[in-house]
Amino acid sequence: MTYHDLVIIGGGPAGLAAAVSAHEAGIEDILILERDERLGGILNQCIHNGFGLHTFKEELTGPEYADRYIKKVTDYKIPYKLKSIAADISAEREILYVNGEEGAVSVKAGAVILAMGCRERPRGALGLPGYRPAGIFTAGTAQRLMNIEGYSVGKKVFILGSGDIGLIMARRMTLEGAIVICVAELMPYSGGLNRNIVQCLNDFNIPLKLSHTVTKIHGKQRVTGITISEVDANRRPIKGTEEYYDCDTLLLSCGLLPENELSKSAGVTLDRVTGGPVVDDKLQTSVEGVFACGNVLHVHDLVDYVSEEAERAGRQAASFVKSGKENDKKYITLSVGSGVRYTVPQMIDVNNMNDSVTVRFRVSDVFRDKSVSVCYDDKCVIKRKKRILAPGEMEQIVIKKDTFGDSMPKTVKISVED
Amino acid sequence: MNEKYDVCIIGGGVVGCATARELSKYDLKVCVVEKEEDVCSGTSKANSAIVHAGFDAVPGTLKAKMNVRGAELIRQLSKTLDFPYRQNGSLVLCFDENGIPELNKLYERGIRNGVSGLSIISGDEARRLEPALSDKVVSALLAENAGIVCPFQMTIAFAENAASNGVTFRFLTEVTDIRSDGDGYVLSTNKGEINAKYVVNAAGLYSDKIHNAVADDKITVIPRRGEYVLLDREVGDLVSHTVFQLPTKYGKGVLVSPTVHGNLLVGPSADDIEDKEDTQTTASATASVKERALLSVPKVPYNKTITGFSGVRAHLETGDFIIGETKNGFFDAAGVESPGLTAAPAIGEYLTELIVNKCGASLKENYVKERRGIPQVAKLPQKERTELIKKNPKYGVIICRCENISEGEIVDAIHRTPGAVSLDGIKRRVRQGMGRCQAGFCTPAAIAILARELGIPEEQVTKNRPGSQQIKESL
Numbered sequence: 043m044t045y046h047d048l049v050i051i052g053g054g055p056a057g058l059a060a061a062v063s064a065h066e067a068g069i070e071d072i073l074i075l076e077r078d079e080r081l082g083g084i085l086n087q088c089i090h091n092g093f094g095l096h097t098f099k100e101e102l103t104g105p106e107y108a109d110r111y112i113k114k115v116t117d118y119k120i121p122y123k124l125k126s127i128a129a130d131i132s133a134e135r136e137i138l139y140v141n142g143e144e145g146a147v148s149v150k151a152g153a154v155i156l157a158m159g160c161r162e163r164p165r166g167a168l169g170l171p172g173y174r175p176a177g178i179f180t181a182g183t184a185q186r187l188m189n190i191e192g193y194s195v196g197k198k199v200f201i202l203g204s205g206d207i208g209l210i211m212a213r214r215m216t217l218e219g220a221i222v223i224c225v226a227e228l229m230p231y232s233g234g235l236n237r238n239i240v241q242c243l244n245d246f247n248i249p250l251k252l253s254h255t256v257t258k259i260h261g262k263q264r265v266t267g268i269t270i271s272e273v274d275a276n277r278r279p280i281k282g283t284e285e286y287y288d289c290d291t292l293l294l295s296c297g298l299l300p301e302n303e304l305s306k307s308a309g310v311t312l313d314r315v316t317g318g319p320v321v322d323d324k325l326q327t328s329v330e331g332v333f334a335c336g337n338v339l340h341v342h343d344l345v346d347y348v349s350e351e352a353e354r355a356g357r358q359a360a361s362f363v364k365s366g367k368e369n370d371k372k373y374i375t376l377s378v379g380s381g382v383r384y385t386v387p388q389m390i391d392v393n394n395m396n397d398s399v400t401v402r403f404r405v406s407d408v409f410r411d412k413s414v415s416v417c418y419d420d421k422c423v424i425k426r427k428k429r430i431l432a433p434g435e436m437e438q439i440v441i442k443k444d445t446f447g448d449s450m451p452k453t454v455k456i457s458v459e460d
Numbered sequence: 461m462n463e464k465y466d467v468c469i470i471g472g473g474v475v476g477c478a479t480a481r482e483l484s485k486y487d488l489k490v491c492v493v494e495k496e497e498d499v500c501s502g503t504s505k506a507n508s509a510i511v512h513a514g515f516d517a518v519p520g521t522l523k524a525k526m527n528v529r530g531a532e533l534i535r536q537l538s539k540t541l542d543f544p545y546r547q548n549g550s551l552v553l554c555f556d557e558n559g560i561p562e563l564n565k566l567y568e569r570g571i572r573n574g575v576s577g578l579s580i581i582s583g584d585e586a587r588r589l590e591p592a593l594s595d596k597v598v599s600a601l602l603a604e605n606a607g608i609v610c611p612f613q614m615t616i617a618f619a620e621n622a623a624s625n626g627v628t629f630r631f632l633t634e635v636t637d638i639r640s641d642g643d644g645y646v647l648s649t650n651k652g653e654i655n656a657k658y659v660v661n662a663a664g665l666y667s668d669k670i671h672n673a674v675a676d677d678k679i680t681v682i683p684r685r686g687e688y689v690l691l692d693r694e695v696g697d698l699v700s701h702t703v704f705q706l707p708t709k710y711g712k713g714v715l716v717s718p719t720v721h722g723n724l725l726v727g728p729s730a731d732d733i734e735d736k737e738d739t740q741t742t743a744s745a746t747a748s749v750k751e752r753a754l755l756s757v758p759k760v761p762y763n764k765t766i767t768g769f770s771g772v773r774a775h776l777e778t779g780d781f782i783i784g785e786t787k788n789g790f791f792d793a794a795g796v797e798s799p800g801l802t803a804a805p806a807i808g809e810y811l812t813e814l815i816v817n818k819c820g821a822s823l824k825e826n827y828v829k830e831r832r833g834i835p836q837v838a839k840l841p842q843k844e845r846t847e848l849i850k851k852n853p854k855y856g857v858i859i860c861r862c863e864n865i866s867e868g869e870i871v872d873a874i875h876r877t878p879g880a881v882s883l884d885g886i887k888r889r890v891r892q893g894m895g896r897c898q899a900g901f902c903t904p905a906a907i908a909i910l911a912r913e914l915g916i917p918e919e920q921v922t923k924n925r926p927g928s929q930q931i932k933e934s935l
Contacts, residue, residue: 077858127858129838138842142853145846164898166690166767173740174769176923176930180900187904193918193931218935262737263927279743290932303862 047071047363049137049151051128051304054083055345056336056352057157058111063356064155065118069363073149074115074122075139081115081122082108083159084182085345087189090210092237096346107345128158131308133329153331153359156305156319157352160298160337162207168296170202172259172268181207181295185214194218196291200268201225202256204232204239206343206434208295213242215293222246223287226254226270228277231408233297233434235343255279256292265292298341308332315384316340322373323390323399324358325351333359340386340402343436347402369393374450379457381405381412383433390441392450398442405431405458414439415459418451431458465491465628467815468647468656470635470670472496473504474611474801475793476662477618478808484625486812486821491656492619492627493649495634495666497925498885499878500615502664504801505888506739506771507686508728509611509719510702511535512799513550513603515570515578522781524573526803526810533805534609541617542833543610544720549577550606550702551586553756554599559706563601566706570603577604592698592757606702608720611801612888613833616876618805621831623877625824630654631878632926635663638673644789645674658815660791665736665774667782667794675786681795683736684775686728687745692764692896696722703756714752716760721891726753726760733772741768766896773797783807785814834872834890838864859909860902862895867909874913881914883907884924907931 047069050057053076061074080086085093088104095101098110115122126141135151162180177196179187184195185207199220201208204227212222225243230253232239243250251270257279258269267288271279300318302310310319311328318339319327326333335355336348372393376385385403409431416424416439423445431437441454467483469476472494483490494501511531517524538545554563563580570578579602586600587593623629630651637648644657661670668681696718705713717725729745746768753760776782776795781803786792791814793807815821837845837855848868849856855868873880873889880886883893883906892906893899899906907930911918922928 077861125857127861129858129864140838140845140849140856140858142849142856145849145856146842147846148842161897162900164766164896164900166898167765167896169743169746169765169768171741171743171746176928179903179930183900183903187907187931188935191904191908191918192935194933194935195930196932257743258740262739263923263925264929 043136043148043150045150045152046073047152048073048155048359049149050074050155050157051131051137052076052083052157052159052338053081053122054157054159054336055085055108055111055348056159056338057083057155058108058115059349059352060155060157060335060356060359061120062111062114062118063353064360065120067357067360069360072120074120075126075128076122076124077127079125081112081124087182087186088210089189090214093345096344097349111349128304131304133309135331152363153333155355155359156327156332156334156338157336158301158304158338160300160341162294163297163299165294168294170256170259173262175259175261175264177261177265177290178259178292179294181205181211181293184293185211188214188218194220196220198289199223199291199293200287200289201293201295203227203294203296204234204250205295205297206234206238208293209234209238209242211293211295212248213246216246216248222248223289224249224251226251226256228255228273229253231432231434235434236432257284259292265290268292298337300338300341302338305334305338313384313388316386320389321387323387323395325355325387326358326362331362340384343434347436375453376401377453377455378403379417379455381407381409381458382456385456390454392446395443397444398440400438400440401456402436402438403456404433404436406433408432409458413459415457416441417455417457418446419453425459462653462655463491464655465489466656466819466821467491467658467660468493468654469660469662470647471662471664472499472619472629472631473502473662473664474500474615474618474804475664475796475807476660477615477622478804479660479662479793479811480622480627481618482808482812483815484622484627485823485827486816487824488821490622490627491630491654492622493630493633493635493647493654495632497631497882497922498880499619499629500612500888501924503771503773504611504615506688506769507611507801508715508717508798509608509725509801510550510715510717511545511607511609512802513570513577513606514573514575515566515601515603517573517799519569519572522783523799523803526781526783526806527799528574529806529809530799530803531605531607533809534607534614534802537805538609540829541621541831543613543617545607545609546720547605547607548701548718550603550704551590552601552704552706553586553593553597554706555594555596555755557598559708560599562706563599566601575603575605578602590699590701590703592759593703594756594758596755608702608717609801610720616889617831617833619878620876621828624828624831629878635670638670640674657819658789658791660793660811662793664796665772667774667792667796671782671786671792671794674790679776679782679794682775682777683733683738684773684797685731685733685738685770686773687741687749687770688725688727688768689746689750689762689765690767690769691724691726691761692766693722695761695764696724698724698760699757705756714749716753716757721894723766724760726750728771732775736772739770739772741770767898781807783810791815834869834876837866837869859905860892860895862897863891865890865892870906870909871913874910882922882924882928883910883930886910903930
């Protein structure tokens with residue numbers, strides 16, 4: 043079995059940034075495994091602009107953003123394998139990958155970075171009633187067919203779910219000549235970024251119907267129409283509110299799910315809320331030497347944050363490979379208070395932590411004129427006023443080591459307060 | 461098209477294909493006509509996927525006879541024809557002391573039908589076998605011989621083996637009328653006429669229409685829809701037996717069962733409907749099925765649902781199958797509802813016997829007995845998998861990540877006879893798109909492969925029948 047210091051599963055934005063930073067931290071024996079036929083991951087189909095404002099202080103398209111990292115990977119001569127899918131990872135960091143040239147190959151890794159990304163919630167998992175004809179796509183599949191394969195999937199489109207990809211596709215399909223009738227969203231607020239609502243819906247006069255869902259899909263061969271209904275506070279359709287729309291296509295943008303089947307095979311503990319691994323401040327999972335970053339860890343709304351997180355994972359994995367040994371760990375738990383759905387990381391190893399830790403989190407509802415508070419045990423140490431907090435926009439807060447003082451807290455709690 | 465056959469089978473579902481395969485052992489020119497683009501496209505594709513032990517049907521009925529014999533045949537054929545089958549046993553749960561006489565009645569029925577491996581066990585014994593069962597179970601009928609099968613692959617295996625032995629398949633061919641011409645029958649179809657000495661009516665939901673075109677007594681098939689919920693493989697081992705409920709005043713009960721591919725299946729509902737093609741799912745039936753299953757297994761993790769679907773069964777008011785020579789040379793396999801999947805090979809065997817006795821055909825000399833399935837590459841040991849990939853690199857290109865299906869397997873599915881000509885055809889043959897992302901990731905690749913292998917533009921690739929194109933136009 044061959045050995046590599048670092049094996050990175052996935053050559054999308056997370057995997058690329060992790061590879062670059064691990065290399066810059068002095069690790070040369072790296073292998074990136076990418077299942078698609080090119081590096082860049084989902085960025086390749088995101089041909090719209092708006093990427094890189096944080097990272098590069100300029101506005102790039104998805105492929106341009108990916109290209110910045112791909113160039114570095116090439117310049118650094120970091121090895122990668124395309125059309126190569128990781129089929130299994132063990133807790134001992136043995137990876138089985140498969141491709142057409144080599145067959146099924148096992149490699150041993152000094153450290154592993156999980157960067158497999160996420161997938162879209164399909165129609166079946168949403169339980170949408172009606173027929174099961176052609177013409178129902180997740181927004182990302184339609185985006186791939188349109189932007190990579192060069193096909194239009196529909197002429198008259200209804201979109202369920204206001205996730206960012208759905209919003210982007212509303213604009214994209216309009217620009218390609220399709221009629222986008224409406225975007226319906228189950229929740230009373232949008233799941234996407236506000237800027238996407240403005241630029242992709244408002245600018246094109248596409249209505250957004252909040253608190254609505256699809257209650258029937260019509261058409262035996264191809265979608266011929268859909269019925270939507272308004273939902274009550276418990277998200278149950280309200281009788282008598284049905285509206286029928288003629289359409290040939292239904293796009294779904296109803297949530298992304300971190301893709302952690304491989305993580306499970308390695309025995310990595312997952313967080314029920316994020317669907318991704320539970321990690322410490324070094325982005326290390328419950329399995330030693332296995333790190334995670336990007337959308338496999340938790341779903342991000344900006345790729346810039348993915349890159350930043352992945353760079354951290356790359357540096358930490360490099361330091362793990364080089365030192366091997368860490369001080370005994372002493373964890374404090376990051377707990378979620380009212381109004382907060384989850385945090386990443388979920389715990390901080392105070393014996394080995396850096397001077398500061400960036401904690402990312404999402405809130406559970408739309409809040410106006412509230413504060414985000416951080417409490418060490420019972421003592422509130424940070425309180426930051428926020429004009430608006432929304433589930434669609436990821437928040438972050440930096441916790442400095444020196445604020446812990448001499449008596450280390452047991453828990454650090456983040457909440458939304460008045 | 462104006463073709464002449466000894467036997468023309470109407471319907472390429474499991475019954476039609478099983479009959480075709482059985483007839484293909486003999487020196488007969490056989491044709492299967494199917495109105496859809498592929499075999500296994502109607503009732504055969506959407507059902508409970510179980511091999512009933514045979515205690516349910518009333519002794520002496522065709523359902524009882526065909527069920528018991530069919531279960532035995534499936535066990536053997538799963539090996540010679542290489543399709544997935546597992547004898548996982550079934551339990552019929554009784555939740556109320558008052559139901560025990562009914563449970564005993566099922567047991568007695570089973571014994572009279574010749575079913576072995578039956579026993580009545582206590583609620584505690586049932587929970588020892590299946591720890592996920594409800595505390596409310598007081599007693600259960602255990603049927604060790606019950607099993608689960610892949611209905612798609614079984615039907616396809618029958619069809620492929622029949623084709624290897626010379627049976628012709630005519631797809632997208634709908635029989636619109638049948639008339640006797642003295643020497644046999646003339647079938648009018650949308651693609652011309654077919655002449656056949658003998659006709660087998662295996663038209664499923666339309667078996668009444670076909671029957672009524674020839675027979676003097678008229679029958680009516682009542683389309684009965686059943687909805688199912690399918691859960692992720694992650695929770696497929698919640699139960700290992702197929703778990704039924706004793707029918708109560710609240711209805712027939714729903715089952716919770718592992719599938720032979722490791723998913724968990726819950727269902728079905730039973731609603732009589734007007735339209736034979738009304739395979740929609742409804743919020744009310746889905747909710748009802750989900751709730752009723754909790755009576756058996758209180759903790760079904762519905763948040764792991766990957767899809768819901770419904771199938772329509774061909775129910776006859778009379779309650780039994782109609783199988784046999786209805787008119788001179790016209791053979792019925794009408795009203796085949798549950799346990800039809802189990803019964804199918806027995807129905808094929810029985811009808812073949814009738815036809816062969818009538819025409820005196822002899823066995824073929826070069827009959828191909830065995831059929832091998834498409835290799836499941838990801839399930840091979842690492843070394844064998846590598847060797848196979850070295851021979852054909854396409855086996856190393858994973859298209860469907862959820863089910864680990866390679867391009868090589870998809871190409872095989874397309875080039876078998878009868879081969880996949882639609883996305884659903886691929887899915888049913890090799891499970892591409894059957895997993896938790898429900899073809900989200902692999903649809904573009906599957907469309908491209910199908911277009912390339914069939915030599916058609918991608919805009920013409922269909923999900924199933926014509927009109928179900930996924931792509932509208934090239935940009």
